[in-house]
Amino acid sequence: MRGKIRIAFTDDEIRIIMRSLVELRNALIREGRYTDSVDEIMLKFM
Numbered sequence: 001m002r003g004k005i006r007i008a009f010t011d012d013e014i015r016i017i018m019r020s021l022v023e024l025r026n027a028l029i030r031e032g033r034y035t036d037s038v039d040e041i042m043l044k045f046m
Contacts, residue, residue, distance in 0.1 A: 018045055
């Protein structure tokens with residue numbers, strides 16, 4: 001089994017990633033789809 005890989009992001013990169021995830025989450029909500037996987041990723045970036 002492999003270990004976890006950690007990647008360092010700048011504040012700007014985190015801001016872009018979070019904005020994209022929020023947009024994806026909103027699109028999924030509009031379509032009536034589950035957002036669980038996006039929510040999990042967002043929590044890891046917070």
